[in-house]
Amino acid sequence: MNNGAPTRRDFLTALSALGLSGLMPSLSFAQQSMPQRQIPGANESLPIIGLGSTKPVSQIANKGLGPISEVLRTLVGHGGSVIDTWPRNAANDAALGQLLNQSELREALFVTSKIDQAGKQAGIDQFRQTLSLYQRQTLDLLQVFNLTDVETHWSSLEYLKAAGEVRYVGVTVSAAALYEPLERFIKKEKPDFAQVNYSITEREAEKRILPMLMDRGIGVIINRPFMNGEYFRRIGQRPVPNWAREFDCDSWAQFSLKYILPHPAITCVLTETSNPVHMAENATAAFGRMPDRDQRNRMKAVIDKI
Numbered sequence: 001m002n003n004g005a006p007t008r009r010d011f012l013t014a015l016s017a018l019g020l021s022g023l024m025p026s027l028s029f030a031q032q033s034m035p036q037r038q039i040p041g042a043n044e045s046l047p048i049i050g051l052g053s054t055k056p057v058s059q060i061a062n063k064g065l066g067p068i069s070e071v072l073r074t075l076v077g078h079g080g081s082v083i084d085t086w087p088r089n090a091a092n093d094a095a096l097g098q099l100l101n102q103s104e105l106r107e108a109l110f111v112t113s114k115i116d117q118a119g120k121q122a123g124i125d126q127f128r129q130t131l132s133l134y135q136r137q138t139l140d141l142l143q144v145f146n147l148t149d150v151e152t153h154w155s156s157l158e159y160l161k162a163a164g165e166v167r168y169v170g171v172t173v174s175a176a177a178l179y180e181p182l183e184r185f186i187k188k189e190k191p192d193f194a195q196v197n198y199s200i201t202e203r204e205a206e207k208r209i210l211p212m213l214m215d216r217g218i219g220v221i222i223n224r225p226f227m228n229g230e231y232f233r234r235i236g237q238r239p240v241p242n243w244a245r246e247f248d249c250d251s252w253a254q255f256s257l258k259y260i261l262p263h264p265a266i267t268c269v270l271t272e273t274s275n276p277v278h279m280a281e282n283a284t285a286a287f288g289r290m291p292d293r294d295q296r297n298r299m300k301a302v303i304d305k306i
């Protein structure tokens with residue numbers, strides 16, 4: 001990826017060129033670039049909001065590349081770069097590969113993928129197919145999905161990193177039931193990243209996992225910031241509290257993201273969306289003020305009453 005962080009000015013120019021300037025939710029942060037956090041132990045930083053692409057990639061077969069293309073350009077336009085992917089369907093992944101290789105995106109993105117197959121050769125084959133479908137020589141981050149056969153795959157990931165075929169290696173979990181195996185794994189091995197579920201509604205990771213990952217110098221990528229959409233169903237039509245404006249929060253999506261982002265363990269938060277307006281809203285949560293400890297406690301109290 002290109003480490004030169006695009007600024008909001010670049011973003012405005014890009015949106016205008018794409019005819020998407022209606023996606024600009026607020027001009028108040030127009031001179032800033034998206035805040036970044038350093039990858040622990042590396043001389044590289046990542047913008048703090050990224051895209052979880054499972055849903056928009058799964059829609060390529062029916063809707064074509066238009067929606068995911070707009071979502072990705074909106075992310076990049078806001079200064080984001082991280083796209084998390086998961087090999088599911090070769091035809092859709094090949095189409096995603098075409099998009100990832102468009103000239104204005106190719107150097108701008110930090111592309112991750114996963115191995116979700118058991119067995120050493122199956123894992124290597126899956127990685128090679130991903131590289132081929134994405135038309136890349138190198139992946140930025142390769143993760144073992146939900147710790148699937150991680151004892152078998154880990155030496156392969158280390159080998160691929162040493163060979164320069166992946167830049168960083170990691171593991172993912174998306175449920176508290178996997179925290180114990182994750183703890184056991186990170187006591188033995190040192191992944192560059194762990195991907196963990198965490199949100200204002202799923203706070204279990206605060207107790208042990210996030211502090212432990214921070215202590216061990218492991219980068220943290222967050223999934224399920226909206227419980228895969230369940231958060232919005234629970235909130236319903238309630239208005240966002242007025243006091244959320246004290247930390248530049250205009251929507252319930254930003255309410256969850258601005259709760260997550262101040263945690264010092266976190267490198268990047270993925271938000272999954274197939275809607276460019278939602279992508280703009282989520283990316284904007286990276287800008288402006290963040291809640292302090294008292295405000296975060298107040299946010300929790302609101303959510304716990306719902």
Ligand SMILES: NC(=O)c1ccc[n+]([C@@H]2O[C@H](COP(=O)([O-])OP(=O)(O)OC[C@H]3O[C@@H](n4cnc5c(N)ncnc54)[C@H](OP(=O)(O)O)[C@@H]3O)[C@@H](O)[C@H]2O)c1
Nearest residue numbers: 052053054172174223224225226227228229253272273274
């Ligand atoms: N074990 C693993 O490795 C694992 C497991 C789960 C997830 N993940 C990763 O994490 C990513 C995030 O997925 P998730 O399950 O955690 O999803 P999520 O981001 O918690 O929620 C996604 C849902 O929220 C909606 N949404 C997003 N932004 C919104 C907004 N501003 N306003 C209203 N609705 C909004 C989306 O609908 P719209 O399309 O309508 O916006 C979608 O239905 C995945 O794509 C994947 O990359 C990894």
